Amino acid sequence: MPGTRGPSAKRYGRLVVSQIAALTLVFTSGWYLSRIHDVLSRDTSPAACVSAGQLLTTLGHDARLAVASVCFFFIGGLLAHFDVPSAVETAPQKTAENLLVKHSAPASNDMVRSTIVVQAALVLFLLVGVGLLGYETWAVNSSHGEPPAYWPITWYVRCAAALDRNVSLVIASLVSFLVGHWLWYRPARRQ
Amino acid sequence: MSIPVAVTLGAALMTMLLGLALSDFWFASQRSLSVGERLTSWSRKNPVFTGLLLLVFGALLGHFYGQ
Numbered sequence: 001m002p003g004t005r006g007p008s009a010k011r012y013g014r015l016v017v018s019q020i021a022a023l024t025l026v027f028t029s030g031w032y033l034s035r036i037h038d039v040l041s042r043d044t045s046p047a048a049c050v051s052a053g054q055l056l057t058t059l060g061h062d063a064r065l066a067v068a069s070v071c072f073f074f075i076g077g078l079l080a081h082f083d084v085p086s087a088v089e090t091a092p093q094k095t096a097e098n099l100l101v102k103h104s105a106p107a108s109n110d111m112v113r114s115t116i117v118v119q120a121a122l123v124l125f126l127l128v129g130v131g132l133l134g135y136e137t138w139a140v141n142s143s144h145g146e147p148p149a150y151w152p153i154t155w156y157v158r159c160a161a162a163l164d165r166n167v168s169l170v171i172a173s174l175v176s177f178l179v180g181h182w183l184w185y186r187p188a189r190r191q
Numbered sequence: 192m193s194i195p196v197a198v199t200l201g202a203a204l205m206t207m208l209l210g211l212a213l214s215d216f217w218f219a220s221q222r223s224l225s226v227g228e229r230l231t232s233w234s235r236k237n238p239v240f241t242g243l244l245l246l247v248f249g250a251l252l253g254h255f256y257g258q
Contacts, residue, residue: 022212182230
C-alpha cells in the first residue's frame with residue numbers, strides 16, 4: 001500500500017506468531033477432518049462417534065475449553081496491540097476511505113482498489129457465514145424426533161470433540177487466539 | 192450435507208485459511224498491510240459490527256461445546 005511504513009521487527013514477530021497459529025489450526029483441523037471421514041465413512045449414523053469410545057451426547061461442560069478460549073482470546077488481543085502499530089500503518093488506508101466517503105475527494109487507484117478488495121472479501125466472508133448458519137439452523141430443526149438425513153455442522157464439531165478432546169482444546173484455543181488477535185477492538189494510540 | 196460434501200467443504204475452508212495465512216508473508220514482503228492487519232483496521236473502525244461478530248463467535252463456541 002502506498003505510503004505504508006516499512007515492516008518492523010515487531011511487526012514481523014506478530015506476523016510469524018499469527019502465521020504459526022493459523023497453520024497449526026489448519027493442520028490440526030485437517031487431521032480432524034481425516035479422522036471424522038474415516039469414522040463416518042464406515043457408519044453415518046449419529047452413533048458413529050460412540051464407536052470412537054465416547055458418547056456424542058455426553059460431552060457435558062468442559063471448563064478447560066471456556067477458560068482456554070477466554071485466555072487465548074486475551075493473549076491474541078494483547079499481542080495484536082503490543083506495539084500498537086496499526087495507528088501508524090493503517091493511516092494511509094484510513095485517509096483513502098476518508099477522502100472517498102467523507103470528503104468526496106479523489107483517491108489514488110491503488111487506494112480505491114485496496115479498499116474495494118477488503119470490503120468485497122469481508123462481504124464474501126460474511127455471506128459464507130450466513131449460508132453456514134442457515135444450513136445449521138435448517139439441519140438442527142430437521143434433526144428433532146427422527147434421524148436426520150443431513151448432519152448439522154454442530155454434530156461434526158461434537159463428533160470431533162468426542163474423538164479427541166485435547167485436540168479440540170487446541171483448536172478452540174487457536175481460533176480464539178486468532179479472533180482476539182484480529183477483532184479485539186482497542187482504541188489506537190494517538191501520536 | 193452428506194459426509195463427503197461436509198469433509199470437502201471443511202477441507203475447502205481450511206485451504207482458504209491456509210492461503211490467507213501464506214498471503215500474509217507476501218503482503219509483508221510487499222510492505223503492504225496483511226489480511227489480519229486489514230481486519231484489525233476494519234474492527235477499529237467498526238466496533239459495533241466487531242462486537243456483534245464476537246457475540247456470534249462466543250455463542251457458536253458455547254453451542255458447539257456446551258450441552
